[in-house]
Amino acid sequence: AQSVTQPDIHITVSEGASLELRCNYSYGATPYLFWYVQSPGQGLQLLLKYFSGDTLVQGIKGFEAEFKRSQSSFNLRKPSVHWSDAAEYFCAVDPPTSGTYKYIFGTGTRLKVLA
Amino acid sequence: KAGVTQTPRYLIKTRGQQVTLSCSPISGHRSVSWYQQTPGQGLQFLFEYFSETQRNKGNFPGRFSGRQFSNSRSEMNVSTLELGDSALYLCASSFGTGGPGELFFGEGSRLTVL
Numbered sequence: 196a197q198s199v200t201q202p203d204i205h206i207t208v209s210e211g212a213s214l215e216l217r218c219n220y221s222y223g224a225t226p227y228l229f230w231y232v233q234s235p236g237q238g239l240q241l242l243l244k245y246f247s248g249d250t251l252v253q254g255i256k257g258f259e260a261e262f263k264r265s266q267s268s269f270n271l272r273k274p275s276v277h278w279s280d281a282a283e284y285f286c287a288v289d290p291p292t293s294g295t296y297k298y299i300f301g302t303g304t305r306l307k308v309l310a
Numbered sequence: 311k312a313g314v315t316q317t318p319r320y321l322i323k324t325r326g327q328q329v330t331l332s333c334s335p336i337s338g339h340r341s342v343s344w345y346q347q348t349p350g351q352g353l354q355f356l357f358e359y360f361s362e363t364q365r366n367k368g369n370f371p372g373r374f375s376g377r378q379f380s381n382s383r384s385e386m387n388v389s390t391l392e393l394g395d396s397a398l399y400l401c402a403s404s405f406g407t408g409g410p411g412e413l414f415f416g417e418g419s420r421l422t423v424l
Contacts, residue, residue, distance in 0.1 A: 227410040238314070238400055238415035246410060285353065289410045296343050296404055296413060297366045300353035 197222050199288050201301035208276050209309045216271040216304050218286030226288035228269040229298070230260055234282045242284075245269060256280070281308045312336065314416035316401050322422045328389040331419045333401030335382050341365075341406025342384040343413060344376060347398040356399075359384055360406045388421075396423045 200219045208214055220226060227246050231239040243254025250262040260271045269286060286301040315334040323329050335342050344356040355368040359378035376386040382403075388395055398420050402413035 229412075231415075236417070238417045239402075239413075240415070241412050244412060287353075296341055296358050296402075296406065296410070297355050297368070298343075298345075298413065299355070300345075302352045 197290060197299070199286055199299050199301040201284075201286055201304050203304045204302070205305050205307065207307040207309060210278050211275050214271075214273045214276045214280070214306070216284050216286075216306070218269045218271065218301060220267050220269070220286075220288050222267075222288070222290055224291040225262075225264060226290045228260075228262060229287040229289075230254065230258070230269070230271045231285045231287060231300075232256075232282050233285065233303075239285065242271070276306075276308055278308045278310060281306055314401055314403050314414050316399075316416035316419050318419060319417065320420045320422075322424060323391050324424050325391055325393060327391050328387060329391060329421060330385055330387045331399055331401075331421075333384045333386075333403075333416060335384070335401075335403030336414055339403035339405055339414070340382050341404045342378055342382065343402045343404075344384070344386050345400045345402065346370075347400055347418070348396070353400070356386065391423045393423050395421065397421060 198221045229244045230242040233239045242258045243252045245262045283303045283305045285303045287298045317332045341360045343358040347353045358366045362378045373389045378384045398418040400418045402415045
């Protein structure tokens with residue numbers, strides 16, 4: 196079945212440590228890929244997106260993501276985490292056949308940052 | 311410029327009632343999407359409107375409906391509320407043309423059904 200998987204429900208890192216959040220998708224063709232962040236009580240904010248081209252994508256707040264076609268993955272990374280990065284992170288796809296803005300979201304990864 | 315505005319932010323209803331939620335998109339955006347967010351099911355697509363027409367629909371029962379007005383503002387309605395309808399309802403807007411694009415989300419309307 197077509198899906199988006201975020202295997203880690205919770206991740207805890209120390210401030211200043213590096214971070215990698217995993218995202219895998221299952222579609223026949225490469226979908227459009229996104230990472231969003233949601234702070235408590237807030238809506239979702241786009242961190243970065245991948246449509247085509249360079250497989251390493253830079254986003255806001257120092258985040259980057261790498262698209263790997265062979266692994267059907269789009270993992271989010273940050274070299275040094277700040278306490279303010281504590282939030283929930285969602286990987287999302289716009290499936291290649293949807294034709295409209297019918298995004299499919301992963302179940303999210305909740306990030307906790309230790310001081 | 312102003313972001314996506316959703317009203318009301320919080321509301322409490324009882325089973326069997328109906329509710330209407332409103333979404334004002336970013337100026338110039340013609341596409342409005344609605345998502346339901348719950349702890350158990352995560353973010354699920356409800357429907358998307360573009361130029362007053364429903365372009366796509368998720369897998370929700372007919373109790374969930376929506377519409378879009380000529381100024382791109384959108385409303386969604388849930389009739390005969392059930393306890394399981396308790397959720398954060400998120401609206402997102404985008405230009406809606408020219409291929410895929412970023413969704414801009416509002417802060418949501420948190421519905422509690424008692």
